[in-house]
Amino acid sequence: MSECSLTYSEQVTPRAPAMAPDDRRAAIIASTVPLLRDKGRAVSTKEIARAAGVAEGTIFRVFESKDELVEACVHDAFQTEVLVARLLEIDVALPLRERLAAAVSTMQGYLRDIFSLMSVLQASGRPMRPPHKGQDPRREQANTAVDQAFVALVGADADQLRLPATEVVNYLRMLTLSSVHPMLHHGDSTPQDLVDVILEGALRRPEPGGKK
Incomplete structure (x- = not known):
């Protein structure tokens, strides 16, 4: 394996482990609540994805929008x-x-x-x-x-x-x-x-x- 390919692979975000839909939803909410307390609605889905350890697109497979995710966090609180x-x-x-x-x-x-x-x-x-x-x-x-x-x-x-x-x-x-x-x-x-x-x-x- 070349040095170039090693460097590329190191930059790729590790794939999140497979989880049941309800567990994935709960994990994203748990990662989002502290960010909301810190930044409010200004928090980006990219920041949420990074905190949750998932791809940004994963958020939108679980929630239709960031607003829906925020409402779910409020409900969970x-x-x-x-x-x-x-x-x-x-x-x-x-x-x-x-x-x-x-x-x-x-x-x-x-x-x-x-x-x-x-x-x-x-x-x-x-x-x-x-x-x-x-x-x-x-x-x-x-x-x-x-x-x-x-x-x-x-x-x-x-x-x-x-x-x-x-x-x-x-x-x-x-x-x-x-x-x-x-x-x-x-x-x-x-x-x-x-x-x-x-x-x-x-x-x-x-x-x-x-x-x-």
């Missing part, structure tokens, strides 16, 4: 399967406060990823439109799965609560959302702060000796 799996990985042997703080931290990370993507897409032109319930009937089921994962973390400690665990979880999730929402939060609220407010309220605790 709102999926909760990974979030639920991470919540279920939290050690249930930890004290209740620590379990819930870990769950809040996980939820904050998930929400921050969504809001950062929304912000970049808004700034780069067309705003990001979250899927509505009517467009995605699985969304309500996904939200229920998140609630169930939080309730499972409360577990047997539910008998320490004066409200049903589902209500406590609902309040905690609302407070978690407001703690990271770009238009709602002021300053940084730690997961421990949020859990303390939910479990103990905002009133001062009586000091030893009966002083308030």
Whole structure:
């Protein structure tokens, strides 16, 4: 083999391994989301192809257009399967406060990823439109799965609560959302702060000796 042919072969992009269509679609989306957070809609399909390790034409065999790919990324960003799996990985042997703080931290990370993507897409032109319930009937089921994962973390400690665990979880999730929402939060609220407010309220605790 000549030196010329070796040089040519080294320049050829290795062919992507064969994948099932759904797996290929998921892989392209996974490679595109970080680029969207960095560049918004200005990211090119050539950059996406390079990140995904595929030929640019492969993208258009999976998606009709870059806009369709962006919409698929938006839809994927709102999926909760990974979030639920991470919540279920939290050690249930930890004290209740620590379990819930870990769950809040996980939820904050998930929400921050969504809001950062929304912000970049808004700034780069067309705003990001979250899927509505009517467009995605699985969304309500996904939200229920998140609630169930939080309730499972409360577990047997539910008998320490004066409200049903589902209500406590609902309040905690609302407070978690407001703690990271770009238009709602002021300053940084730690997961421990949020859990303390939910479990103990905002009133001062009586000091030893009966002083308030």
